[in-house]
Structure formats: structure tokens, C-alpha cells
Amino acid sequence: MASQFQQQQYKKLQMLLKDLPWYVEEYMSHKRRKLSAASLLNYAHDFKIFFNWICTEGLHSGDMKDVPLERLESITVQQADGFLSFLEYQLNNKKVTVNRKLSALKSLFNYLQNIAETPDLKPYLHRNVMAKIEFNELKESMETVANKMEGKILMGDEYEKFRLFISSDYGHLNKDNRKIVNFHQLNRERDTAIVSLILGSGLRLSEVVNLNLDDIDHSKFTARVIRKGNKEQYVYFSKQAMDDLNEYLLIRKARYKVDKANKALFVAAAMGPKGTPRRLTARSIEKLIEKYAKAFGKPSLSVHKLRHSFATRYHSEINDVPKLRRQLGHSSIQTTMIYTHINNDDLKNAVDKMDMPKGDE
Numbered sequence: 001m002a003s004q005f006q007q008q009q010y011k012k013l014q015m016l017l018k019d020l021p022w023y024v025e026e027y028m029s030h031k032r033r034k035l036s037a038a039s040l041l042n043y044a045h046d047f048k049i050f051f052n053w054i055c056t057e058g059l060h061s062g063d064m065k066d067v068p069l070e071r072l073e074s075i076t077v078q079q080a081d082g083f084l085s086f087l088e089y090q091l092n093n094k095k096v097t098v099n100r101k102l103s104a105l106k107s108l109f110n111y112l113q114n115i116a117e118t119p120d121l122k123p124y125l126h127r128n129v130m131a132k133i134e135f136n137e138l139k140e141s142m143e144t145v146a147n148k149m150e151g152k153i154l155m156g157d158e159y160e161k162f163r164l165f166i167s168s169d170y171g172h173l174n175k176d177n178r179k180i181v182n183f184h185q186l187n188r189e190r191d192t193a194i195v196s197l198i199l200g201s202g203l204r205l206s207e208v209v210n211l212n213l214d215d216i217d218h219s220k221f222t223a224r225v226i227r228k229g230n231k232e233q234y235v236y237f238s239k240q241a242m243d244d245l246n247e248y249l250l251i252r253k254a255r256y257k258v259d260k261a262n263k264a265l266f267v268a269a270a271m272g273p274k275g276t277p278r279r280l281t282a283r284s285i286e287k288l289i290e291k292y293a294k295a296f297g298k299p300s301l302s303v304h305k306l307r308h309s310f311a312t313r314y315h316s317e318i319n320d321v322p323k324l325r326r327q328l329g330h331s332s333i334q335t336t337m338i339y340t341h342i343n344n345d346d347l348k349n350a351v352d353k354m355d356m357p358k359g360d361e
Helices: 004-017 022-031 037-056 069-073 077-090 095-115 142-150 158-173 178-199 205-209 239-256 282-296 303-318 321-328 333-341 345-353
Strands: 222-227 231-236
Touching (some): 004 022, 004 037, 022 037, 022 095, 037 077, 069 095, 077 095, 158 178, 158 282, 178 239, 178 303, 205 222, 205 303, 282 303, 303 321, 303 333
Antiparallel strands (some): 222 231
């Protein structure tokens, strides 16, 4: 059964699909069994940019929702390359982002050419221009990506320092600002639990947002989540995360005035005299992490960097890439391998020893 968060995502998706051609909605229906609501929504945003570009470039004179299949079939390689240049140089998308949007288009065009059929069993498209377009080469090695990441995540004793900073030190730092202090007192148990859970499990932002009370197994220290591809998984988290969750749950009902019908694990206080408590949104969690990270002196820290922080620590202590891959929910082990390049002390020590006199070893 879809959660409230998923239902909200699907509602947003339906609103977007009203502006897109009929065959995009058909493609989405085909993919709905395999992709999460959040992934489908991202695809829809990418498609809207593409079809809007078709119209603004004069390749179609009507509304984007009326772009015919024949128009897609006649797009030239040069025009497709022009769209990718538009993404990179006018929308300032990074090459990795351009690749993601190109991947979405390749998936759509592949569906139209090789999967969808007309009543007389003919493909929707006979010519697929996106099959001719290559992805950008990402020249950075895993080591380079890892080195860039290392300065932006928590390392060593910073894990506990950041958790304690949210739990208490942030309030002390702002003791002269009564408004900030009061807001921190209201939410500190909740915010500490959120950060502790991510640092103790590596959950994605959407997975944290989507958690319900009964998704937490207090005896096994696991959280039931729906991962990419709509796959259900029980993810382990740390004892510290469980302790912080219990501290939050002790005050959740009374502090936020939550009724029994609200099953969301993480909630926000009611807004206004007639407001009701609601599930904490993804953007709200992003903003609270940004707030604490800036005050902590590590402004580059984000929700995703907390996930990276967990993965780095896990690999350092456990050194089991297949288990880490499962814990993070990666579809490819290559994605997980990046953490084997972070904080490689053995390599660093070996290099340091090259400059040491032989007698000092």
C-alpha cells in the first residue's frame, strides 16, 4: 500500500503529465512497476524540459503535449546534440546531470521503438535518434571523486561531534537569540534522531521521509524501506540511532500534538491555529541539515553527504563491499566501490615512508 508521501509524489506526477504528450504517460505507466514515485517524477521533469525545448526551438508550433510521434522520429542527430548543449551551457547542468537526462530520454525512445505497439503490431517509432547519441565521458577517476568528497563528509570523531552539536551545542551557540533557542528546543530530539539515523544506516533522503512508525523494528534495529525500483528492504541501523529514535518517540505525540491516525515517523509542528501536524518533507530535512552544517563549520555537508559519511565509516570498519552495497541499496557494485578510495591510510602511509630515511622505518 502506497504511503502518504508516495501518494503525494504520484499526484505531482499526474499534474506534470497533463502538460506532456499521451505517449509519455503511457511510458510512465509501463515504468511504474519498476521505478519509485520519486524517480518517475524526476523523469517527468526531464521530459518537460525536453518537450519545452522542442517548442521553443520551433520544431513544433503547438503545445508541448501535442508533439506528435512523427516529430520525434524526424529529430536529427545535430538537433539532439543541440539539446544536450542547451542543458550544459544554458541551463548550466553538469556533465553527469546531462548524462542522467539523456538516460531518461534514451529509455523513453527505446520504449517507443522497441516495446510499445500500435493495434496492428507496429512500433511507435521506426527511427530512434537517441540511440545514436553517446553519453558524456566523465574523466574523473574514482580516486579523484573520492578525494573531492573527503573534505565534504564527516570523518573520525566528527560523527559524534555533529550529533552532539545538534542535540545541545547548537542551542548554546545561539543562546542570545530566544527565537532560535525555542525552535531548537522544540525540534532537537527529532533533528538528532534524523541525523543519527542517516549516519547509522546510510538511508536515502526519500527513504527517511517515507518512514512510518511501524517501519521501525525496535528489537532488530531495522527500518523497512522501499528502495529504488520499488524493492522492499529491511535496513539495519546503529544502536546509537535507536537510542536517539527512542528519545524522539518519547516526546513525539505530546510535543507535536500528533493523533493516532498520523503514522509518519518524522513530523513537523502544526502551522497556524487551525493547522495539523504533518509528515516532515524532504525539503524541510534538507534545510535543517543545511542550517546545522553551516553553524557546525562544515557548510558543504548535506543529507547525501551524511549518507556518504556512513558508507565511508562502514567500509573503514567492516571492509565488505557486497554488504555495503546491500546496505546502501546500490544496483551496481561499481557505485559502491568509490568508498574503497576514501581515507586510504595504508596507501598514504606507504607514500609517506618513501621520504623517510631507512633507519626511521
